[in-house]
Amino acid sequence: MNRFLHFITEPFTTYFLNLQSGKFDHSDRLFHSISEAWDHCQRDTHDVKELIPELFYLSEMFYNSNNYDLGKREDGNKVGDVFLPPWAKSPEEFVLIHRQALESDLVSCQLNQWIDLIFGYKQRGPEAVRATNVFYYLTYEGSMNLNAIDNAQVREGLESQILNFGQTPVQLMTDPHPPRHSIMTISPLMFQPCQDDLCMLMKFISNSAIVHISANTYPQLQQPLVLSIAQNLVFGLNRWNSNYIQPTSQNSTLTNSLNDRTQPPQAEYPVTVDPLLAVGNPSQPLSKRHLGDAFDQRLQITWKNFVATVDCRSIIACGYPDYSFRVIETETSTVKQVIYGHGDVVTCLARSETGLFSDCYVASGSLDCTVVLWHFSQHHQAIAGEYNVPGEAPAPRAILTGHDAEITAICVSAEHGNVISGSKDGTILMHTTQGDLLRRIVCNDLTLKGKVRAPPVTNILMSRDCNIVVFYGTEYIATFTGTGRQLNKPAHKSVEKILCATLSRDGEYVVLGTESGRISVVRLFPLQMLYTFPQTDSPTRCVAISSNHRFILGGLESGAIVIFNVDFNKWHYEYKQRYTHR
Template sequence: FCMVEFWRGAIKCVPAQVLAYTEGLHGKWMFSEIRAVFSRCHLLQNTAVEVFMANRTSVLFNFPDQSTVKKAVHSLPRVGVGTSYGLPQDRPASRLSPRLGGRSSLTRRLSALLCPGRTYNDLNRYPLFPWVLASYDSQELDLTLPANFRDLSKVAHATARRVTAVGLLKRELNCSRGEPFTSLFLSANNDTFDHPDRIFSSIARSWRNCQRDPSDVKELIPEFFYLPEMLVNANGYHLGMREDRVMVGDVDLPPWAKTPEDFVRINRMALESEFVSCQLHQWIDLVFGYKQRGPEAVRALNVFHHLTYEGGVSLDAITDPLTREATEAQIRSFGQTPSHLLIEPHPPRSSAMHLVRSPLMFKDQLQQDVIMVLKFPSNSPVTHVAANTLPHLAVPAVVTVTCSRLFAVNRWHNTVAPGYSLEQAHHLPIEMDPLIANGAASNKRQITDLVDQSIQISTQCFVVTADNRYILVCGFWDKSFRVYSSETGKLTQIVFGHWDVVTCVARSESYIGGDCYIVSGSRDATLLLWYWSGRHHIIGDYPAPRAVLTGHDQEVACVAVCAELGLVISGGKDGPCLVHTITGDLLRALEGPESWRRPRLISVSSEGHCIVYYERGRFCNFSINGKLLAHMELRDSTRAMVLSSDGHNLATGGDNGVVQVWQACSLKPLYVYPACDAAIRAMDLSHDQRTLITGMASGSIVAFNIDFNRWHYEHQHRY
């Protein structure tokens, strides 16, 4: 018996031995949706496969032996992971996990290394991060003092031979008060919580136990760096009373953290600090590298029970069922060391602490802040800016679109030279595209198709793909949005689906290079989610939306999508803001202060912060779980905003021509640039986060030198 699958015109015959393990599965996955396949260990045996889909979900399959794994993998599409689907399945890199991969912050870049062979779908192989701080009792935390950081060259106190597996997850999975962790813990423990004195209830106490108790085997899970909700017993679980007569509820925070959001933010900043950067390679040596096994592990007091290591036991060689069951139970209960990846010392990371920098780089603020001003001949307000400046692109560029729908591809040079004058424009990071600069009307790239006259052209009407090759435009009278080639200016695709005029579009890149999600909102109060294939550069041969998102009762005014989190956040013309999954499920509404209605701009970071701008200068910062974290009012009509790639900083600009930078978490001011002579209509950041490009109502673009690191250390080093 075999099952025949039709996949891109080819017939695939799946062996019966493989099909036998699909019975009872509650799901079906199309071969065309598979984007990556990874080998995985389960119970220390190489018998599992994790399959990642285009919609960012993943499924982990465990098979009885390696021969069945090979048959299953042979039947799957030959895909890998990398910039261009780069690495085949049989490479060691297939152990990495793409879920946390990314380039927007050190934490996500670290994740690809810190989670090899580990997966969110197997609680025995959950990703792990290090404890990075050593001060959990002080009233104030100074992130400039080395004494406040853990020594990452040691596993723990010299007398505590501490395993580097995720004991935290195994014994105290209910440390996370939220789902699905609580249900998973109860399912594994006969529907009962652990003894109250063993339940994770204090961060400081857990750290002290790690230092003193040789049997304590805890490192951290990634949620300690991005999920404050895990520290709050929001569901009111009865977790019992400790021997000191204190009821277990919310997790006790260090004195320097006033809220769970404070703790997660500061803990993440510590992880991304230069102190950790200078030491992290030593922790990698202990956990994944040459100090994990052998004589170096002995010298580092890093040797543990043989059943915690891959290859420590062959379950297939155990013939007695009771012995095998007992061995599996021990592996499940006492943690598993990560995969052994490195046999030589990991090189240290180049650190900014090793650089000498003069604080007086320029003579005056204007020369320091403004890199260049570039004027377009059309004089039409620049209403959209997209800075796709990655060096590996065929054409790193800043794409600009004006209110008259004239667009230009402004080539980007990957060197920034602050303080140049317009006469030195050939040295600047942005170069005028020759087809626009020559001023010939026949060569101007302009979208001339008829737009609905009631549509106000704004930055929300345009999307530029990550490779700068295509521009998506909405607002057409025929209820479509359209795809144009930025190279030729020609229309390449018309996408229908809405019952009324499309009012806004947004995109977010998938973890596979070139693919992205497109979301379109319209006057019919619906949102449609589409998938843009980087391989084919179209939304589909016969485009149909991947999901329909409902919940608004009036025109959709603004929308943002985050592929990393699998979320869509949208705002109705008169409110509210709604949060959907990319599969179409409505999760919640975001409630700002009373009378704050009309959302006009939305920006969401992969770290879980959602910034919403309402009319009349009003801003709110929400967590993705709907908690209002901060809000503020400005005396300006804001037209554009952008979050830094790490989600820590927010830049805004509007009718008064002033660019302001804010601390995103608290909306506290960090920096104000000199006022421009025209209103700001659009803005974006270069890939290296060093240049802020703004589109002006005068038809110019202004490039500002931006230094998030400097403001970070000036304003945020002490708590």
């Protein structure tokens, strides 16, 4: 399949019209049905094409969103939206399943054969003939020296043909590419189930609610940590044991642990409590582990007030009455920077995805209805200036406007170049990181239920596939594509009040924390409850997932951190059969 398969999506519509002298092709020749295209590829080698990347991520290519008049086929059917296989209820589901198949372990183990055909020894020559992998001569590199053609008309025709019908990639290898080993064989322990949900319960003596957790447990760090921040602004640098191995069975249960706070030696647990927080007077905050000045009394302190760097060297905190947010060194608890960029109290912060030693974006939202985008330098552990030079005053990279109410949630993606912000009146806006407004995202069914406005936006999550999860108030969840199309209609209403949520790294699962003290795992698409861990004794104020995705951490209202064992593989479409008889 070539790039003109999705000619009903710009900019490919323009490309297609240019190729066809300003008109669409004959209706019977247009891309109309997945099953029909598949049948043609099986019967006629002329119809065999490389699958375009959009088939694995761009559901919009199957919609005739602009209502182009594409005519009728000989059988009388009007050409419009693409017909999908019966196993796909929507274009979004087709793209999801298609991508899951592409990224499956089975395909990965056979990827070497595709590499041999496209980039390797089967690309040309006798091996290409044996593999039925020979293409038109103009598609091969070096097959035609255009500069040697004097006739301008002939040269233009050849250039047009090469441009519109593609080229075979450069041959990179002349020997067979080695196959990739299956993850089932190289990492069998990842499929070893744990019999008990509860891993550990860690209680701090202050009894102050844990409002933020950052599980920076990457084994590449010199000292992996679990950063915890309490409502009294005391934070803990709790050591993470990367060598901890989950037992296959445990005698303890959550109920027993909640009733009996005695715990075995710390060596048996993945987290060791910060020594500075293990002893002392709970009524006296530790100066070396305190974030400094009190927050504005109008704000409720939540997980959105804090952002931590990947190595836990710095905490960025907001909510101060002087309209600033601050960068605080965790080792000394000293304020390194005080950043001013808003005309009212800063209500929430967000950080883009980043590597262990890479810079990132930090976005701040405020009561003044604006979002400001900043550049954080990992090397200098500070918000950078305009030229990213040491000693410069912090300077915003973009000021995002458009909201009419205070900002209540932000999501930043450097990978996609997007900033998504939500406000108290339920408005969601998507900007680029350059400051341009892309679109407004609307959940229609919430605004049409006799309400003046939608509930406030309390959380926004975005997967690497650009699927967006929006939480309205404490009850409603809606999912959208990157272009703003709502996936679940109507919005899902939770039976429990949701206080916090986080997304797994692959974007497949959402972990929820509720007011009733439960932590649940939900499949993102479609929104499907998969599992709920045993109930704790107080509301869950924040949640996090360890870097190896084997543990879920929850911060509780009671001032404790609960850690559950989790195995996301048992819900994965490709591996779930391995758990059927266990």
